Amino acid sequence: MNNQRNPTISKGVDSTLIWLYLLLVAIGLMSIFSVTYHEGDDVLRSFLNFKTNYSKQLIFFAASLLIGLFILLTDSKFFTATANIWYAFGILLLLLVFPFHTNVKGTESIIKLGGFNLQPAELCKVFVCLALAKYLSRVDTDFSKTSSQLMAAGIVFLPALITIAQAETGLALVFLAFFLVMFREGLPAGYLVIGFSLAVLVVATLLVERTVLVIILTCIALLAIYFGWRFTRRRRELIIIVALTWVVCVAVIWLAVPFIFTKVLQKHQVERVFSLIGRENPYANSNTVEGFEPVAKKDTDYNVRQSKIAIGSGGFAGRGFLKGTQTRFDFVPEQSTDFIFCTIGEGFGFLGCLAVLGIYVFLLLRMVNIAERQRSVFSRCYAYGVASVFFFHIAINICMTIGLAPVIGIPLPFISYGGTSLISFSTMLFILVRLDADRQMVLR
């Protein structure tokens, strides 16, 4: 074939993904620029002096492209072969944080390397994605067996637990995204249903008085038993299943939720959750977790309120580039990292938001399509891993800026300012592109 005679790195590369990537990074650079820019700045000079956020982001972008180039030049077998080694490397990096970390903005997850803040938890997603794909593509992995299920969960939860220990609950939650991969690869659907039910139960616990909730659950259980006994074949298991479910639910309500909110989560995180649903924090006095207080001790929902004001004030068509008062005068904290979406919402309004969301949806669906066209299970699992992680980041980040999710500090892929996050997202994407370019091969 023509390709064989003239082998280039562009062979088989999915250019759509690359274009979407470049477009999103450009939007990100522009947004960071509009946050940092002050009237009268010499734009060209400040872009090149590498002191402002946007010029730093430009360097990170260049670095990402360089890494991407290397990845595209690598043989795709390299990733299957070294997946487990990378995973081990990632865990090691995470562990290295404990002796060498620096305190930055209330997290213990950052290692300072010169002027660059390395956040291994962010980087680790790439490695987990590879390792999980590697494990799932093994011939003897069978998701109907409990041992396989436990192993896969272990691969995901190990780095997640270490991340929680570094007071980065937000980043740890991202690892939950990998369950989508497992679901695709045959994890019984019951887990998804149970997981969803648990989530509903926890939210209900926060919203409703727990005695009332228990009474409601008891009523539902009794009704289920009554009707089950009456209208189906009389089986003893039915009663046992219902009773067990009831016990588990009550345990979650009475024990698990208070435990998580007093012993696991930090005070400010609990506050964020309760400010989201607009209630007083009932565990305020019993929280024993020693963590970092938020840097500026403003009222808990200050960030979200300002963020909503910023996005809401954009209206339908936006206030125009560099015209937004909310973002330009620092009313929204963390606005070039976690709350970057405000800049788009304020400057370009509902239409701008729709456009950005459209690009993201297109990107995600493209990834799913790419995943489905792989012959190799490894490539498919990896592609789903990437798509899930991206989806989790995008959805949670935007939801927290518009007040639909509690504020957990996770960045918006390719748009938020931040070296580690841009580089790790780029790496994930380029590995995907590399694997996809060799989609005819079957990798093990």
Added chain:
Amino acid sequence: MSVFNQSRSNIIRLIFLGLFLIIIVQLFNLQVIQGKYKQLAMNNAVFAKVKYPDRGIIYDRKNRPILNNTIMYDLVVVPNEARKTDTFGLCEILGIDTAEYKKRIIEARLKNGPYRPSIFEDLLEPQLQARLDENIYKFPGFALVERPVRVYPFNAAAHIMGYIGEADSNIIKRSNGFYHMGDYVGRNGLEAYYEKVLMGQRGVEFLLKDNKNRLVGNYEKGRYDTSAIRGRNLHTYIDIELQQLAEKLIAGKLGAVVALDPKTGGILAMASGPNYDPNSLTGPNKQKNYGRMVLDVRAPLLNRAIQGFYPPGSTYKPLGALIALDEGVITPANGIGCTGAYYGCNRVVRCTEHWQGHSANLRLSIAWSCNSFFSDVFRKTIDNPAYHSSRAGLVKWTEYMHRFGLGHRIGVDLPSEIGANVPDTTQYDKEYRRSWNSCTMVTIGIGQDKLTITPLQMANSMAIIANKGYYYIPHFVKNFENETEKDTVLRKYRQKHEVLTHIPKDVYDIVQQGMQDVVDHGTARVAQIPGINICAKTGTAENKTVLDGKVIQLKDNSMFVCFAPREDPKICVAVVVQNAGYGATWAAPIGSLMVEKYLTDSLRSERVAEVKRISEANIIPDYFERLQFKTDSVRAYKWFELTKDSNYIRKYLPRHHSVKKGNQVPAPVVVKPAKDQMINQNLYAKRSTTDKRHP
């Protein structure tokens, strides 16, 4: 294996799309449906800075500014930026302690929040301002802010000008949101009456601020800004030198002086005693001074020229004569034989003159102010056979009085004028159960009984006599800058009121002749000015007050009205000096000095001594001291009851010593300032003694 779960890819796609749909719905809700966020963002980032216009200036008739604008400085603090300030240094300069400092910072925080400036100390003294200005770099978070303030170069016309103050919640509510917190509005006097003319128009500057409330520039390059429009200047009839003379003469007395131009109704001077320096209500001590004056029982803030009501005494007699002549119940040649009293009714009305012939005709009776004659004239007016009943006669008389501008507010351009009282049939019906006759009210004929009028009304009634029947409503403001069709406020002052022009000119001539005789050889000979024919009437009105449950007969009110020159009246003056004695001793010289000052623009050298004698005299009745003590004690006791803080009482008790002999005051209570209870008992002891003495 891969083939088996292919359908699940669609579930994953659905999950993706579902969540994005939720996000889009929420975005649509925030950005398109809820409109409030735009306003919230504006509130966050845009600061509407109000630019206050300069208030208009008030000029006198020769274009000298009676009041003017100047700049004073407030010390302003932004609590959050003041953390590193040199607290001790600042406290030392301001002369406060650190506890007070903390208290004020907390107040500022509560008032405007930690990031907005609040006033720490207002209206700094010039030296203090200079010292702070030098050292302000040591006090981050503090700043000196300009504030326009009124000054009064002539230290005069306090009662006329009024004062300005911050708009209170009542004013803001009544103005339908026109005024805001912190705005200055005229609170009294011309400042209040001509508020709309003087205030000008506020401007607004929209500024951008950042999250720390620091101002960072203009919003939209100032496209929505409006500039402030200066208030319009007033030009008045006031002659500031005449005003100063009037205030000098009435100082240290209770009373009022009003001088007006009968041709235009323009008020040339209006003074009320005791008076105060208008500058004392603008400077750094304005709160203190205001508080002191409000608590003073002599009421220096009261403008007695429009708010004091007095029985007119003999100054009513020219009016009585005019009414009787117009009704035809007397002729100018009629007289009665008075021998020192009027015996026509069951009671005796005394007359100050005894000699035969002082009441031989109208002219003489006015000149010598014969009580018997005017009692008789009044009874004839009421019992006028033309009306068949004294009820109808009184109705007719009341109508005349109203035409003279008495018994109702005359409509001067000052707020809170009172109407005083012209008694009518209803009032007598109520008091005498409908059984009264002309003898019941015979002393109205000599300006007593229930008849009261204000000094301004007195002056205006003279203007009607001087003008032979017409008047303009007395007012201060001649015109103001850029007056347009829409400014209706001055319209009523330019309207001629021909109330009594139906009385023939020669009738006025007769009365005027009598009034001229008063000065030429009658009761007010002290008022003579060579070369000027003055028409005048003195008055001496009885009055009494109730103190400690006992009626005290006070010295008579000394009154004087006049106009001059008779041929071409240019000035009318009314003078009241409370509790001073005969009209001729105090009020007449004051009136005459006013006329001389106005008509000849100066005073003869021999009159300077008289100015000195009058201005230095202190004719405030003794009982005021007792009244002040009583009022203060009652107030102190109320405060004590409210706060249980004995300091309020202690502050007033030692004032026993200053009370003069002759007053019914119990012996000073010796107070041991030891226990609160003790003081409480003493207070009760004092009160019971008082009660015993005056049951």
